[in-house]
Structures are given as structure tokens and as C-alpha cells.
Amino acid sequence: MSDDRWVPPTILLAVDLVILTLRESRLHVLLIERGIEPHQGALALPGGFLNHEREDLLTAAHRELAEEASLGPDQLHLEQLGFYGAPDRDPRGRVVSATYLAIAPRLPEPVAGTDASRACWTPAAQALSGDVQLAFDHAQILTDGVDRAREKLERTALATAFCGPTFTIAELQDVYEAVWGVRLDPRNFYRKVQSVDGFIVPAGPSRKAAGGRPARLFRAGPRTTLHPSMNRPIDQTEKERS
Amino acid sequence: MSDDRWVPPTILLAVDLVILTLRESRLHVLLIERGIEPHQGALALPGGFLNHEREDLLTAAHRELAEEASLGPDQLHLEQLGFYGAPDRDPRGRVVSATYLAIAPRLPEPVAGTDASRACWTPAAQALSGDVQLAFDHAQILTDGVDRAREKLERTALATAFCGPTFTIAELQDVYEAVWGVRLDPRNFYRKVQSVDGFIVPAGPSRKAAGGRPARLFRAGPRTTLHPSMNRPIDQTEKERS
DNA sequence: TAAATAGTGTCTGTAAGACACTATTGA
DNA sequence: TCAATAGTGTCTTACAGACACTATTTA
Numbered sequence: 001m002s003d004d005r006w007v008p009p010t011i012l013l014a015v016d017l018v019i020l021t022l023r024e025s026r027l028h029v030l031l032i033e034r035g036i037e038p039h040q041g042a043l044a045l046p047g048g049f050l051n052h053e054r055e056d057l058l059t060a061a062h063r064e065l066a067e068e069a070s071l072g073p074d075q076l077h078l079e080q081l082g083f084y085g086a087p088d089r090d091p092r093g094r095v096v097s098a099t100y101l102a103i104a105p106r107l108p109e110p111v112a113g114t115d116a117s118r119a120c121w122t123p124a125a126q127a128l129s130g131d132v133q134l135a136f137d138h139a140q141i142l143t144d145g146v147d148r149a150r151e152k153l154e155r156t157a158l159a160t161a162f163c164g165p166t167f168t169i170a171e172l173q174d175v176y177e178a179v180w181g182v183r184l185d186p187r188n189f190y191r192k193v194q195s196v197d198g199f200i201v202p203a204g205p206s207r208k209a210a211g212g213r214p215a216r217l218f219r220a221g222p223r224t225t226l227h228p229s230m231n232r233p234i235d236q237t238e239k240e241r242s
Numbered sequence: 243m244s245d246d247r248w249v250p251p252t253i254l255l256a257v258d259l260v261i262l263t264l265r266e267s268r269l270h271v272l273l274i275e276r277g278i279e280p281h282q283g284a285l286a287l288p289g290g291f292l293n294h295e296r297e298d299l300l301t302a303a304h305r306e307l308a309e310e311a312s313l314g315p316d317q318l319h320l321e322q323l324g325f326y327g328a329p330d331r332d333p334r335g336r337v338v339s340a341t342y343l344a345i346a347p348r349l350p351e352p353v354a355g356t357d358a359s360r361a362c363w364t365p366a367a368q369a370l371s372g373d374v375q376l377a378f379d380h381a382q383i384l385t386d387g388v389d390r391a392r393e394k395l396e397r398t399a400l401a402t403a404f405c406g407p408t409f410t411i412a413e414l415q416d417v418y419e420a421v422w423g424v425r426l427d428p429r430n431f432y433r434k435v436q437s438v439d440g441f442i443v444p445a446g447p448s449r450k451a452a453g454g455r456p457a458r459l460f461r462a463g464p465r466t467t468l469h470p471s472m473n474r475p476i477d478q479t480e481k482e483r484s
Numbered sequence: 485t486a487a488a489t490a491g492t493g494t495c496t497g498t499a500a501g502a503c504a505c506t507a508t509t510g511a
Numbered sequence: 512t513c514a515a516t517a518g519t520g521t522c523t524t525a526c527a528g529a530c531a532c533t534a535t536t537t538a
Contacts (some may be wrong), residue, residue, distance in 0.1 A: 004498095008254050008255075008291030008292060009255075009291070009292055009294055009295035010252035010253065010254060011252065011255050012250050012252060012253075013251075013253050013255075013327070045251060045320070049250030049251070050250060050251050050253075051251075051488095052251055053251035053335075054329045054336070056327070056328065056329055057325070057328075057338070059328040068525090080325065082322050082325075083299070083324075083325045083340045085340065086298065086299075087257070087296045087297070087298055093294070093295075094295045096255055096299070096338070096340070098325045098327065099534085168517090169517085169518090170516080185501070185502075186504085186516090187502090187503085187518075187519080187520095188500070188502080188503095190517085190518065190519090191499095191500090191518095191519085192499090192500080195499085202499050205502065206508095209514070210509095210510090211509080211510060211514075211515050212508080212509060212510080212514085212515040212516025213507065213515080213516055213517040213518080214508075214516090214517080215517060215518090216517085216518090217514080226498075227476070228498095231500070233501095234469070307508065409492090411490085411491090412490080413487080427529070427530085428489090428490085429490095429491075429493095430527070430528060430529080430530095432490085432491065432492090433491095433492085433524090434527080437526090448535095448536095452488090452536095452537090453489070453536080453537055453538080454487085454489025454535080454537080455488080455489055455490040455534065455535040455536045455537095456489090456535075456536065457489075457490060457491090458490085458491090470525095473527070473528095475528095
């Protein structure tokens with residue numbers, strides 16, 4: 001069937017990132033206002049094409065992270081999210097996007113990109129609701145990224161990646177509540193996270209006396225997978241069928 | 243910093259598949275003996291380049307599935323696995339592979355590819371052990387695919403995708419035991435799968451009288467996610483049955 | 485009848501949800 | 512003292528694991 005002279009088509013490969021963090025107890029995603037066409041002026045996920053043919057994908061992801069979010073590779077959780085390659089997703093041609101999910105601890109300032117690009121932390125709820133129009137198929141990528149983060153909080157110690165080097169149990173609970181969009185009982189949460197061996201380990205005495213009893217500090221423990229897993233309360237919005 | 247004339251590098255995009263099924267109560271993966279260089283004669287996952295620049299990735303995956311495994315898109319579970327793009331993974335140039343995980347019910351015959359390519363079902367344990375050398379980075383892809391299948395058995399109704407249209411509870415248990423590499427108590431398993439609402443639904447009276455009491459038949463139910471999830475026993479040895 | 489597989493019941497330990505309660509700080 | 516947040520204890524219910532036991536078929 002194939003012509004002997006047939007050669008496989010070449011495509012453009014982009015790397016895009018869903019960078020999540022917590023700000024004021026709400027899940028935020030880093031968006032960039034695009035400076036060039038297509039979708040100039042629209043908001044988009046940080047990302048871009050490979051620099052050169054031999055650049056590694058993970059290297060490219062870290063490069064974008066540094067360029068557009070001033071985030072170094074240290075103390076940052078980064079993992080594959082998925083690939084997006086619908087033939088018409090980019091008007092410039094056939095572009096397949098390899099996407100990564102990045103979790104950053106809370107950062108003191110709205111990160112300003114090193115280049116002229118305007119970066120801004122946007123509440124995830126707002127970005128997902130459709131109030132803001134995202135470029136390309138980035139709304140779908142963001143949806144998948146948030147879903148992935150929600151799932152990983154159940155089975156892994158990903159939540160600690162949202163926190164700084166040390167954190168209180170209340171801060172950790174804040175991560176779960178913000179990402180899952182639920183309220184948890186502080187006492188049961190306290191007992192639960194303490195009972196999962198290696199999830200969090202004590203770090204120093206106390207801190208954060210803001211009108212109440214100071215809380216103990218913890219660090220992320222050696223355990224990456226949680227057994228038994230954290231239980232996400234059944235959200236009323238999700239209907240169950242039989 | 244960038245040259246105004248800079249254009250992003252183009253790459254080759256491959257689609258590769260991890261196709262899993264159950265044969266004689268053991269997990270098998272479909273491998274193809276490569277007919278051309280590189281790695282001519284070695285075993286590899288089914289896959290190939292896009293046919294043309296506008297071919298959709300999922301369409302390409304289904305095309306490979308039909309070409310190399312004679313498997314139609316019906317009654318077949320297919321989902322994204324990940325992307326693999328190390329710069330030196332393919333000697334022909336920069337090739338990024340978009341991979342899919344496919345689950346097939348047991349097929350009566352070792353599928354022969356439509357083309358001259360030789361397809362063979364290989365026990366997953368053997369392919370993972372390193373006894374057979376897989377082309378490119380396909381050993382890593384296979385490892386990730388099997389891991390993914392193992393995880394998805396816990397939280398989703400994926401196990402039913404290994405079975406035919408109707409199945410007995412013992413057959414479903416066989417899926418879990420083969421993929422996880424553990425033994426489960428039939429009585430607890432029976433109670434568990436019945437208690438998860440919408441996981442499996444009765445289908446016809448009975449069948450399969452092979453020396454014992456006939457078992458009831460079931461179909462996959464409407465539920466895709468399992469609440470509460472199936473519990474995988476902690477298995478330190480990770481031993482395989484033979 | 486026995487052998488084999490299907491399906492049920494029952495106990496027990498663990499853990500989750502729902503609270504009341506105590507502890508330690510600042511104002 | 513009170514307000515506020517941190518941390519503990521205890522009861523109840525759900526469910527997984529470990530069995531004994533019954534049911535229905537073929538040989």
C-alpha cells in the first residue's frame with residue numbers, strides 16, 4: 001500500500017505546563033498573556049516549542065518554568081500530564097503539545113516573568129468556569145491537570161509539594177480543602193495524617209502564633225504513596241447513578 | 243536573545259500501544275517482530291508514525307490496532323499512557339512517541355497481523371523480566387503501561403474490559419489476580435464486587451458447568467469509577483504465578 | 485456417593501466520621 | 512477573663528480479611 005518514497009510527516013512539538021499553587025487558601029494556576037499571534041492578548045498556559053532538535057522534553061519544561069515563572073527546579077514537583085494533538089488545535093500547523101503538571105509552594109509575590117511576558121496567578125475556579133477564555137485547547141489541559149492533582153492528593157503525598165519546607169497540619173489541611181473544594185474535620189484530619197507513617201515528620205517546635213495556640217511544624221516525610229489513602233468526601237455535585 | 247529567523251525544530255511523531263489481555267490466567271502483551279531497521283528482528287510494541295500530517299493521534303492508535311492486531315475499535319478500552327521523547331531514543335532522528343494503553347478481552351487465537359508483521363502475545367512477566375530485549379525504550383513504556391493497568395484496577399471498572407461481553411465473578415477475579423500477581427479470597431471478592439453498586443449487573447442465568455455448580459453471568463455495569471475502591475493486597479515479594 | 489466450583493453467613497480488627505473535650509497562646 | 516486555634520479522646524458505623532458453611536452441578 002505504502003509508496004516506497006513515503007516519509008513520515010514532521011510536526012511541531014510544544015511543551016505546556018499547568019503550574020498550580022495555593023494563594024489565600026484557593027487553588028491558583030499560572031497564566032501568561034500571549035504577546036504574539038495566534039491568540040495574541042489571550043491568556044494561555046506557560047509553554048513553548050523546543051529550543052532545538054536535541055532538547056530533552058523535561059529540560060524544556062524546566063526551562064519554561066524558569067523563563068516564564070522564575071521557578072527553579074528545586075523544591076518543585078513536576079510530572080507528565082498528557083499529550084494533546086488534535087490536528088486543528090493550532091493554526092500554525094500540526095502542533096502536538098506535551099504537557100507537565102507542576103506544583104509550587106506558595107510564592108510571596110505574583111511571579112513576574114523574566115521576559116516581557118505578563119504572568120499572573122489566576123484562581124483555578126475562575127479559569128475553569130469559562131469566565132476567561134484560554135488560548136488553544138488550554139482549557140481542556142487545565143481541566144485535566146486539576147483533575148490529576150485532585151486524584152494524586154488521595155493516593156500520594158503530593159499535598160506537601162504545595163507547602164513550604166515546613167508547614168503546620170492546618171496548612172496541609174488547607175491544601176486538601178482548596179484543591180478538593182470541600183471542608184474537612186480538623187480533628188479527624190489531624191489524626192489521619194499523623195497515622196500514615198512517613199507522610200509527615202516533626203520539624204522543630206512551633207510557630208505561627210496568630211491569636212491562638214502555636215502549631216507544631218512538620219516536614220514532608222519519606223513516603224510518597226499513602227496507605228491507606230486519604231478519603232475524598234463525596235461531592236454532592238457529582239451525581240451517582242445505578 | 244533569539245534570532246529573528248529562528249524556527250522551531252520539527253520532529254517525528256510515533257504512536258505506540260501497550261495492548262494487554264489475559265491468556266490462560268496470565269497477563270499478556272502484544273509484541274511485534276520488527277521487519278525493518280532499526281532493531282530489525284527485535285520485538286517491539288505495535289505502533290508507527292502518523293500516516294499524514296492531519297491524522298488524529300487517537301485515530302492513528304486505532305489504525306495501528308486494526309493493522310497490527312486486527313482489533314476493531316468496538317469493545318476495546320483505549321486511553322492515553324504518556325509520551326516518550328528522549329533525544330536519543332531512536333537512531334532515525336528526533337522521534338517523540340505518544341503512547342496508548344489498550345485492554346482487550348481474551349481472544350481465541352494468537353492474533354496474526356494483517357500485514358507480514360509477526361504479532362505474538364507474550365507473557366507480561368517474561369517481557370518485563372528482561373529475558374526478551376525490546377526495541378527502543380519500549381521496555382520502559384511496557385513497565386509504565388502495566389503499572390497503569392494495575393493502578394486502574396483499583397479505582398476503576400477497567401477489569402471488565404479484560405472480559406468478554408458477559409463473564410462470571412470467578413473470571414473477573416482471575417483478572418485481578420493475574421494483573422496484580424496476587425491471590426484473593428473468592429468469598430470476600432464475591433461480596434466486594436457485588437456490593438459496589440453499578441460495577442457489574444446480572445446478565446442471564448448461568449453457564450460454564452465444568453465440573454461444578456454453574457456460575458451466574460454478569461455484564462459490565464454503568465459505573466466506571468469504584469467507590470470504595472478495590473484493595474490491592476500489599477505484596478512485598480511480587481511473585482508471579484506460573 | 486465424591487469432587488468441584490458457586491455462593492452465603494459470621495466474627496473480628498481497623499479505620500473513618502461525628503462529635504465533646506482539654507491545651508496554649510494573645511489581647 | 513475571652514477569643515481563637517491546636518491537639519486528644521471516645522463513640523459508632525462501615526468494611527476488609529479470615530474463616531466455616533451451604534448449594535448445585537458432573538462423574
